[in-house]
Amino acid sequence: MKAVEIRKDIYWVGAIDWSMRSFHGYDTSRGSSYNAYLILDEKITLIDTVKEPFKEELLERVASVIDPAKIDYIISNHVEPDHSGALPFMMAHCPNAKVITSIPQGLKGLKARYGDLPYEGVKAGDTLSIGKRTLQFVPTPMLHWPDSMVTYCPEEKILFSNDAFGQHLASGSRFDDENDLSVLYYEAKKYYANILMLYGRQAQAALKALKDLPIEMIATGHGIIWRSHVQEIHDLYEKWSHGALEKRAVVVFDTMWHSTEQMARTITEAFQEKGVPAVFYDLKENALSDIMTDILTSEYLAVGS
CATH class of the missing domain: 3.40.50.360 (Flavodoxin domain)
Structure with missing residues (x-):
């Protein structure tokens, strides 16, 4: 299990769930993925983890790049266990890492689920310097849980978007321009309709909070990474969140x-x-x-x- 470099010193280290056919009753005929990202800098940072059964796959991908014990920060954009399930396992292999999550809901959710860990809460406008790069935190509450947030790296113009802009899709290719675009748009629409449609106002608020950020890549929590069609998927979210028919x-x-x-x-x-x-x-x-x-x-x- 090898990491995939998506930008210089930034790697996809997630897991592909080829066999998943149901997600809380949502038919996932094309499987899914649980995306996590590793940033090599003065402070080595892991953004999100994976569903617990795939924890060894995550660890192996990280270990293909660096010794996991060198990780300084683990960003938890969302408490739901398809993103945080491997957190206790990774903390056992990352003894010096701090867990960065939203306050108050992220802290509350992670503590309830995993007990005491070295947490550090962040709120809207907070930043974290990891060396030559900075991470900015943008809360996106109810997109689709109260704790949800996204992480933005201005130096790389990458948005680590967790559930936003994602798709339940298993693919051996990591990027939008390496896959059938019609399939990607359908799966993105299906994801929005079944998971986010009730939260149109919250989606509009999130899009407004992100509108001034120059984004060249959207590194999602599920499915593929958007790099060639960033504006197109943004425009579709604008359409869907406003209920255009x-x-x-x-x-x-x-x-x-x-x-x-x-x-x-x-x-x-x-x-x-x-x-x-x-x-x-x-x-x-x-x-x-x-x-x-x-x-x-x-x-x-x-x-x-």
Whole structure:
């Protein structure tokens, strides 16, 4: 398991979950990844960890670059265990490391989950000098947990975005320009629709907080890293968070004796006759996460049961 250099002395050291097919009931037919990043500087910094079952993979990737015992800081952008699960394991191999997390919610969440560790809380506007680089912390509460934050490196123009801009997607290629762009946009939309759609106002607030930062790379917590289509994914988040809709319809139904199905078929055809593209979903046969992806940007929704 080798680290992947994404910028000079900055490495992806995460794990790929090729087999994951469900995430809290969200259908993940393309798997996922748990992304962590290692920065080599005067103070060696690990940004996020991975889900606990993948802890050895994380350690091995870090060890392919440096001795893990030399790590000075571990940044925890988000308490949820798909990002923090390997934290106790890594702390056992990084005896001198401090854990940087948001206050108060990050501190509260990590303490409740992992007990006493050498924590250091940060808030909006705080920075951390790690040598020739600086890390800036931007809280993004409820995107999608109260503790969530992102970390920005101005010298590299890299945003370590954790859940924002991510996708549940397993890929052997780390960057957007190395993958099928149509798949990336669909998986990013699916991720937003199923995890972040309820938090549109919070997403708008986060985008506003980030708007003055020059960003050349978005190093996400799941899926691929954006480097060639940063503006495009930012614009899609603007669209989705403001609820911009397209002239299309989603027809969703459940049926016992097919009478509701007959109505759903009739309604679907009626939309089409009016020139409105419509999609037809039987709840018994279709994944809820796929349905929500279509609902996100559709002007019309018809539900029958």
